[in-house]
Each structure stands twice: as C-alpha cells, then as structure tokens.
Amino acid sequence: MIQIYILGGHRTILHFDGDGFSNLREFLANTDPTNLEDKPPCWADYDLDDDVDRIDLAIFASEFVPRDCLGRNHCKCDLDFDDMVNELDVRFFSKDYGLFDCLRR
Numbered sequence: 835m836i837q838i839y840i841l842g843g844h845r846t847i848l849h850f851d852g853d854g855f856s857n858l859r860e861f862l863a864n865t866d867p868t869n870l871e872d873k874p875p876c877w878a879d880y881d882l883d884d885d886v887d888r889i890d891l892a893i894f895a896s897e898f899v900p901r902d903c904l905g906r907n908h909c910k911c912d913l914d915f916d917d918m919v920n921e922l923d924v925r926f927f928s929k930d931y932g933l934f935d936c937l938r939r
C-alpha cells in the first residue's frame with residue numbers, strides 16, 4: 835500500500851480517461867491513462883480460459899489470505915506485485931470480473 839503513494843499519490847487510484855481503469859492499473863500495465871482506447875489487458879484470467887468468471891474468483895479467494903507471496907509462495911493473484919494478495923488486488927480483480935475475450939485484449 836505504501837508503494838501506491840510513492841508512485842503518484844492518492845490520484846493514482848483515480849482514472850482520468852474514462853476507460854474504467856485506474857491510473858495505477860494503467861501504470862502497471864504500461865497503458866496510456868489519458869487515452870480512452872488504450873486499456874489494460876485482463877489480469878484476472880487465472881485459468882487462461884479467455885474470461886474472468888467464478889472459477890477465477892475461486893482461485894482468487896484461495897489466495898486471499900494474509901501470507902507472504904515471495905519465493906516459493908508465489909501468488910498468481912498478486913496483481914500489483916507487492917508480494918501480498920490484499921484489498922488492492924480485490925480492486926483490480928473486481929474490475930476484471932465479467933470480462934471475456936481476454937486473449938484478444
């Protein structure tokens with residue numbers, strides 16, 4: 835959570851171009867937060883079946899516990915790469931939930 839403030843302050847959780855994704859998400863995905871057409875790819879398609887559905891939710895829920903994701907405990911649901919699956923990852927996951935055609939994004 836501390837990294838969020840270092841990366842750009844409170845405004846990084848906002849989104850300015852209206853594409854529905856936060857500036858932090860666009861920063862992490864290397865997409866343009868001022869371009870409505872440039873959107874981050876699906877991150878939460880954990881089972882790689884081209885959508886983000888209840889199966890991905892079950893995978894997310896299995897990792898959503900306070901634990902260290904470093905080393906052998908790698909967590910695929912740590913979407914912001916802060917070595918924890920926490921509330922910020924929930925925010926990212928919830929934005930992806932219901933997306934389909936993930937392989938074409």
Ligand SMILES: [Ca+2]
Pocket residue numbers: 851853860865866867868869870871872873874
């Ligand atoms: Ca954008």
Ligand SMILES: [Ca+2]
Pocket residue numbers: 878879880881882883884885886887889890
């Ligand atoms: Ca999926």
Ligand SMILES: [Ca+2]
Pocket residue numbers: 911912913914915916917918919920922923
């Ligand atoms: Ca995380």
